Structure formats: structure tokens, C-alpha cells
Amino acid sequence: MDAELFPRTRTEVAPGAVHFPDWLDAPAQRELLAACREWARPPAGLRTVRTPGGGTMTARQVCLGWHWYPYAYARTVVDGDGAPVKPFPVWLDELGRRAVGAALGADAVTGTPYDIALINFYDADARMGMHRDGDERSDAPVVSLSLGDTCVFRFGNTETRTKPYTDVELRSGDLFVFGGASRSAYHGVPRVHPATAPPGLGLTGRLNITLRVSGF
Numbered sequence: 001m002d003a004e005l006f007p008r009t010r011t012e013v014a015p016g017a018v019h020f021p022d023w024l025d026a027p028a029q030r031e032l033l034a035a036c037r038e039w040a041r042p043p044a045g046l047r048t049v050r051t052p053g054g055g056t057m058t059a060r061q062v063c064l065g066w067h068w069y070p071y072a073y074a075r076t077v078v079d080g081d082g083a084p085v086k087p088f089p090v091w092l093d094e095l096g097r098r099a100v101g102a103a104l105g106a107d108a109v110t111g112t113p114y115d116i117a118l119i120n121f122y123d124a125d126a127r128m129g130m131h132r133d134g135d136e137r138s139d140a141p142v143v144s145l146s147l148g149d150t151c152v153f154r155f156g157n158t159e160t161r162t163k164p165y166t167d168v169e170l171r172s173g174d175l176f177v178f179g180g181a182s183r184s185a186y187h188g189v190p191r192v193h194p195a196t197a198p199p200g201l202g203l204t205g206r207l208n209i210t211l212r213v214s215g216f
């Protein structure tokens with residue numbers, strides 16, 4: 001990463017919401033990217049998500065463990081090819097728990113395993129509107145890992161999609177965890193900065209991997 005005048009450091013953006021820059025080193029990013037490429041293959045691969053109002057999400061998505069569709073979970077891709085969702089690997093649960101420990105401390109690590117991954121792929125024009133992650137029964141912290149292009153991640157409040165919010169720059173390798181009082185906060189991605197991925201990674205665009213505990 002380029003030398004910077006102000007080093008990027010772990011920051012608590014809101015109570016229970018922590019940005020941990022450069023949490024994944026370059027080899028770990030490459031490994032996670034290789035896994036995402038496998039997960040994106042059909043069946044139950046990367047798809048365009050259609051919303052009930054007839055729109056489409058600009059970020060394309062693939063799920064592990066439980067398939068998310070607006071606004072519920074299923075074991076098969078009910079809004080796509082109908083295939084069983086790919087399994088959620090044990091190593092991804094371990095990564096999720098380590099992430100929570102690093103960001104929020106050992107006390108915040110849940111006893112229940114992480115069992116949902118939503119992997120979002122953003123090209124230069126993709127974005128994600130302000131929303132809450134509210135279709136899970138568990139209130140375990142949400143873990144978010146970023147690969148590739150830098151984005152603006154907007155982290156808001158639990159009441160409205162509007163201000164107050166904080167804009168955080170998420171770069172390749174960054175970790176963001178939100179739990180506790182911030183578990184139900186609105187958040188979104190208003191902008192991706194094209195061609196900002198680390199040159200050695202070999203990714204055009206941005207991937208975000210969010211890990212959740214279903215409680216199902």
C-alpha cells in the first residue's frame with residue numbers, strides 16, 4: 001500500500017462498528033479471491049438480484065450456506081437456477097470469528113458459527129442503496145471483507161436511511177464489523193472508484209464478502 005501522510009488505523013465509526021484497515025494481507029486477499037471465483041461459477045453462481053418492485057441490484061451476488069433473495073433466505077436459488085446453495089466452509093467461519101475478535105474483542109465473538117456469506121461483485125457503475133441486514137434471526141456481528149477496487153462505504157444510523165452517517169473508504173484487504181448497538185444500522189455503497197485495486201491482485205472491480213449468523 002502507498003505510503004500515506006496519515007496512517008490508516010482501526011477506527012470505531014459508531015458503537016460496535018469498527019473499520020480495521022489492511023486486515024487481510026496480499027496472500028490472504030489472493031486466496032479469498034480465488035475462492036470467490038470458484039463460488040461464482042454455476043450452478044448457484046453469481047446472479048443478478050431482482051427486487052419485488054421490478055428493479056435489479058447493480059451489484060451481482062452469490063451466496064453460501066443460505067441463499068438470500070429479497071427479503072428472505074432459502075436453501076436453493078429460488079430466484080435463479082433453482083440449484084442448492086453452495087456450502088459454507090468451516091474455514092470461513094473461523095475467518096469470521098477471527099475478524100470479530102480483531103475488530104471488537106474476544107467477548108464479542110459469538111458461540112454460534114457463521115453460516116451465511118453474501119458475496120457482492122461491483123463493476124465501476126455498481127452501487128448498493130442504504131439498507132439494514134434484517135433477514136437473519138441472530139444479532140451476531142456482521143463481518144465485511146473487501147477485495148479489489150476501493151469504495152465509499154456509508155455507515156448510518158438505526159432509524160433512517162439519511163443523515164447522520166459516516167463515509168468510510170474501504171480498500172482491498174479492509175475489514176468492517178458491525179454488531180451490538182450498530183447491528184441494525186443502515187449502510188450502503190454509494191460509489192466504487194474504478195481501477196484502484198492493488199495491481200498484484202488481478203481483480204477488475206470490487207468484491208465484498210459479508211458473513212452473518214443466521215440463527216435459523
Ligand SMILES: O=C(O)CCC(=O)C(=O)O
Nearest residue numbers: 118120153187189208210
Ligand atoms: O459491499 C459492501 O461493502 C456492503 C454490502 C452489503 O451491505 C450487504 O451485502 O448487505
